[in-house]
Amino acid sequence: MRLIDKGAVAHSSFLALSCVGVIISSTAMAAEPASSTADAETTADTAGRIIVNGQRMEADPGPKITAPLINTPRSIVVVDKQVIKDTGSATLVEALRTVPGITFGAAEGGNPIGDRPFIRGFDSQGSTYLDGVRDIGAQSREVFAVEQIQIVRGSDSTLGGRGSAGGSLNIISKLPRPENFAAGSLTIGNANYKRITGDVNYLLSSNIALRVNGMWHDQDVAERDAIFQKRWGIAPSLSIGINGPTKLTLSYYHLDTEELPDSGIAYRYVCSATVCNAPAGTVYSEPAVGTITTLGGQTGKVDRANFYGLKNRDFRDSKTDQATVRFDHDFGNGIRFRNTSRYSHTSQAYILTQPDDSQGNVIGTSVTAVATNPAAQGGYVWRRSNSRFGYTDSMVNQTDLYGTVETGALRHSFAIGAEFSFEKAERGAYILSDTRTTPRCTAQAIARFNCTSLFTPNPNDPWVNYAGDAADAAVTPVTRGGPETRTINNAKTQAIYAFDSISIGEQIVVNLGARYDSFKSKTTLPVFNGARTAVKRDDGIFNWQAGLIFKPTPNTSLYASYATSATPPNSLLGEGQESNGLGTVSATNSPAAVLAAADALRVERTKSYEVGAKADLFEARLSLTAAVFQTETKNARVTSDANTVTFVGERRVKGVELGFNGTVLPGWTVNGGYTYLDAKIVNGGFTALTAAAVGAQAAQTVLVTSLNTGRPFPQTAKHSFTVWSNYEVLKGLSLGGGAFYTSRVFGGYADNRRASQNSAGVVTVTPATSVILRSVPSYWRFDARVGYKINEQLDLTVNVNNLTNKVYFNQAYTSHYAGMAPGRTALATLNFKY
Template identity: 30%
Template sequence: MTSRTARPARTGQFHTRPLTTALLLALALPAAAETAADAAGQPQSDTTTFDPVEVTGERVERASSPKFTAPLLDTPQTLSVVPSDVFNAQGAQNLTDVLRNTPGISFNAGENGFSTNTNNFSLRGFDTSGSIFIDGVRDSGNYARDVFNVDRVEVAKGPAADNGRGGLAGYVNMVSKTPQLGYFARGTASFGADGTDADSRLRATVDLNNQLGEHSALRLNLMATNGGVPGREHASNDAVGIAPSLAFGLGTDTRFILAAEHVSQSGRPDWGVPGAFIPGTINHNADAERASTDNFYGLASDFDENTSSSVSARFEHDFSPALTLSNFTRWSQTSRDAVYTVPTNYVPATQLVTTQAQAFRRDNDGIANLTNLTARFRTGGWAHTLSTGLDLSREESESDRFPTPNQPSTSVFAPDFRRATLRRIAPTQSSRVRIDSVAAYAYDTIEFGERWQLTGGLRAERYEVSIDSRTIAGAPQGPDGYEVSDTTVSGKLGLVYKPAENGSLYASVNMAALPPGNFLSNPDISRDGNNAFPGLVGQNNEAAKTQRAVSHELGVKWDFFDDKLSTSAALFNTTRRSVAITGREPGVASSPEVLRGYGQQVVRGLELSATGSITEAWTVFAGAVFLDSERKLDAYLDAARCTAAPTDYRANATVADCAAIIAAGEGVAGDELAFTPRRSASLWTTYAFGNGLTVGGGLQYVGNSWAGRPDDADRLIPNGRWGKLPGYTVGNLMASYAFSDRFSLRLNIDNVTDETYATSGNWAMSRVFLGPPRNYLLSADFRFW
């Protein structure tokens, strides 16, 4: 890591769109007026019927899903919960920001096929971008998910079939805010800047809750964001969001919640810098390293526009204190339309950066209905908590597909973002993917004796996928007519021993399945040709086996300080089976590239965590993961892959070299998975002095990892062929002061040492995404009543 080269910041650079500016003012001004009225000693309205309620973060004791039949303390699985108190204090704005609190997650923001961004990530080495859920319903699509309407983020680790296909290393569930009895109104207005040529940033959020009657309430969350991207000149990000929800029957046996959310995002995206910028990468160049790291290699005409909308309805009825029926329906739609320019390489002889245009246009629609019955009963001397139900869903994706034309090169030191204009690219193909699934499940926690519990269950799922792929003229293309269906059975079983009320020891086994054809969140879908459907020969071949993951875990969970601090430690071993391997007949260059057999991927390790309060004033949210990953395949398959792409194995290699490469042990067998750090850790801690002052800070550590193709790619690249993505350590600080119970100021300083580091890179490390430089966020937190 090296210190960042920065130029003096320009002044007067804040540019806004009229609608976004108006909404920012609309959100911030009522809070400012209310605070000013308090400061002036003016009387406040006294027309409320109900007493105000204080809303504070509390330690989460249970997962949001009824499919978890035991408290977190007694759940035989690693489950991290990031509460809004933590990510709001950090100034987090989207899911990517929140997930940095969870070690074991790495971001796939390089190429790895089509260019991706930090919306794509892996968990414990396995791609998890298609296993993002909102309130237990799969949320497909490749887009940035804002957290203004999120109460907490749950990260289930290890193969998890709770919500269906995928989840070979776990899944992420975003839990939405819901109405509560009582009144509160709060908001945050923030201003961000850094010492680079990036534009400054404004953001405002408001959270209003109004009790309408004895058992009903209305809640409204609003958000507006405007400005630049930390450390990235010319890049911009604008967004507005609204999320109303209405609840009836709160505190009664029958409850109904109706909710909606709409978010519109737009801006000029940034797609990184040449890998030559970063010491420790295979393409590092001392001349390129001298370039300012905020340089923007895209075009002024680049854009990225996203809209996401959803409507949901939840019904719950308690037949008795021991029997509850719930039904949840969610409809969602996301649309993304983008044209952006990607740096593809750096040419040392000319000191020019080559670039390429890429386009993305895609609509995702989904509807799901989840019905669950939870029952608590006894059979003999055993106590049961049973959860059983039926999940139905339909998901569809429609995409235009585009070529990727090269764009003019530009100077590495002084890139001209007006060197060309490319507002649109004509699509050449289109595609449609549809997935239907029906699943039934049953999970049970059995308590026998005073200290023993058994938690487990099964999920049976019928999965059907179809793909229509056409040219713009309407002719069939590539996988047109693709159809895959499968019925899978997955589940989990864990034995828990409780030596004390506040502790548990457990051993568990978890299983999950991933059938071929899950393209709903894959960014490649807007490429042309069969590149839009990576793995059609291998992992997503119609004839390929369904992949299965099995994990064994030993762990301990213990609560301290009157159950205010939760700690855990877990040893795990996950084996991903039936990973299709493609290639040519070893040594025969003219043979077809077809499915040749199956290999495995293994990830094992140790995870530690501590979350909660050490004292009334001191809170901590910390975790660390130590991983060891491995690709397993026989010499025949290794040689078949080398024969298909010799230069993936060694520079300038030919088919004739493959036998010697494999014999020398320079193939991929035994290699670590690409972009899977062996060590990662995160820490966030705060201390409240009791006089209104709170200070806090944290660290994010990610170890180095091998560059190469990810776990879900057909192409395999040996460790070392393209070097490593260097690790990094980033420190963050926070201080806040409460002037009253209605108004406080908070200052966040991220990357306090101003380290230059890459969060991810493409498979050949010719392009990397930089982490933000030292940046400042000043926030005013308001409480209206």
């Protein structure tokens, strides 16, 4: 029996089936139609033109991208709907596996569950946009209503505002088109995989078009015990004036999800000033999978399928609702106007098991038994509960005036605009007991299923919640923390921006951009000593970018660019992991101390330098790109040698990116690339060690150089390579597949330096004997695809993802555990079109 009050996050499966059923029962279903004749006849140099799998597609990068991609002095990658379809992708994370240089982190500690991409080594969780408008709130995004995904790499706060130190994602929605079609797909696969999508576009009149996208999805996860994912979504949109100079588009998006979140596999070793079971020297602490021998001499196999969570405790439910109104007007003289307004509400509630706790339960801390700690000899995992419930609301209005003008010999492609937004996020935690005593895995904790076997965990254990850790504690339901325990974040943004691509003759293009943001935020902390403290910030942020493009030929370009970004305190409103947030200010201090600490925070600033080359070959059917860049932050938040917050930390990324996309030969398409990232923490500040009290001597704090200094960025692969290719063997029969490589990714670092003092108060720092690098090893993954066109209305595709059933990890968390990737997944998809 699940004793959990999840709140109002439940959904209706009947409604999901009804929505999808309406789409399926339309006159017919179809795969995405080819581009219209007008699209196909557009010249290769049209602004926004991209080539994907040899097809000419309109890219709509938005008003702020003021030139064709070949004339844009930065690295921009586009994942088109055809690539999404061919790779069998259902989520944003799956679709982005075709792009090198992007890794993913996820929920740990205060970071909520949701998409957390790292671009060029920097966390871009808060730099995701939907149709050019910031899409804040922790979410796991679907692709059923996605036209394409644009990845802009490099510092780009000029484009989107706060954050964006390493790059950003812009998701383009499927919106009405001036034609009639119906499309859809039915997918089944192993691990009980079932998916239905539908896409209907209908011209209600010559100038009004309606489009409805829908999805229903239900699956387990291959080679992972107990895990399941269920979701449904619907996205209707209506365009009035679709063929005229003035157009109004109304759109709505709803996504409802239910899942058992995956708790991954615990790391082998721990190391701190109080407990360290790692071998001497510098060692990798990798996830404990495969054959493991504990310090107590127990040897067993940790299977990749092991799930350490609890089916009757763990859950995750989420909802996303977005309503958008967009007004476009073409003045007819090269000038256009656009205004976009959006209201967005996202909510989620979950309890996630975080396996182990850095106390040495996995491998153990002793070769002999310890009566008070059954886990001393190893072989146990603590089922720590991470929980969260909350919501994020945002209202955004964005206005753009853009187009082309000529001033003498100069041709300007410009955009000017303004943005106003209001955002609010509230979060709390569930009240439950999971034995947070030391040691964690006492006999009672094991008996209450708060600890489980490393080798044979049972997700069906009959766990119940107790009112506390005492032996006589009563059983009680899991409940939400009251309003007084919750944290509330509010933010207001007012911004103006301008961009200009200036063509000087046929060979020189100058790209300029600037943006100013007024970002005001407030965090209301939980009640402490009968009172709540509100912490406020008001930051003015200026960012700019400049680039120079030289075009040796009309289809090639060489460029150099410079761009900045700024990440103010509280940039994510508590909906992501940010070391510089107002939430890091402790509510347990006095109000004066809290306000002083908040006032000491500063905006972190990043700069990017990039040079590169682009070429469109074979009448723009194949695109090649190359870039060399450096991104640096010189005022990151760190701990100073006085044990205070200071902004002198330095991070630097040097890298190379190569990309290819399009048609090599008729019937043969490829896309992918290679990324090299030399990402280093140049200055990580200091770490505080505590020397325990001795006699009359009080405890003392001593500062030592941070172990992070000189280390690679966490969640960043030095080498990554992707290639996806499709070849038409015979008319109607195509073979395809992909190869994906990611080098070692680090999660975090730890050592066993410690401080002590004598009776005279003299402090001694004992150097580390062990240093652990929590990380996941490199891996190759291979996918395969076979497609057969049955007739003009039907085609069948079979995808096998992770063809070799490779055991690998797709997320390296800071500490405790890593995310296990799914095993071999075979999917058969029947696509309909009309």
